Amino acid sequence: MNRLTISTLSLLFSRTDEEAMWRVKMHDDHREFARLVGRWEEPIRRLCARMTGDPHRGEDLKQETFARLFVKRKDYEPTGRFSTYLWRIALNLCHDELRRQERRREFVRDGAEANGDGEAEECAADTPGPDARAAELEEGELVRQALLQLPEMYRAVLVLRHYQDLKLAKIAEILEIPEGTVNSRMAEALARLSRILEPQLNGKRVPTTRPDRPVKPNEAFVL
Secondary structure (H helix, E strand, C coil), rough: HHHHHHHHHHHHHHHHHHHHHHHHHHHCHHHHHHHHHEEEEEEEHHHHHHHCCCHHHHHHHHHHHHHHHHHHHEEEEEECCCCHHHHHHHHHHHHHHHHHHHHHHHHHHHHHHHHHHHHHHHHHHHHHHHHHHHHHCCHHHHHHHHHHCCHHHHHHHHHHHHHCCCHHCCCCCCCCCCCHHHHHHHHHHHHHHHHHHHCCCCCCCCCCCCCCCCCCCCCCCCC
């Protein structure tokens, strides 16, 4: 009996993510789903926080990702890796959130222009208070803000490569684009990031890394 129990537990914990998700799809296996959440919730939270620039929204989007995964579990087909399927769900939710953010900004800008407040708001935004100025002195914060200025397609490849440490081939699979396109987007993303950061780093060198190599912590800034 004990031998059978140990064997069963060994089988449970040796299942691949694909096998676990198949059980979720076919049998509504909540235990396997909880195991998948436990393994993937932190990487997904980091991805969503980096894409949106908001840790709180990143937490919300993480929860939405797993809620979507379970609601759509019957649509899952094990034709590729489970991780690719999950990254796509999270990125699609981030895409929707970024579109909503842009619409809200446009609404605020339109309202400010209609009220003649645009110039005042712009001036206020350009003169942060002491706490904000102190935060901006931190290079990590500068990089985070610079990342948010990149178009979404460049931000996505940088986040997946430098924060999630995924290979270019994996990123190509997730984004459903050729690996060469990932490579060119990465190079352009790093070049744009450098142009944004150079004036703010007081002459420090901005690393021009190869797209296939993550920036190291001891380089001029940390991604």
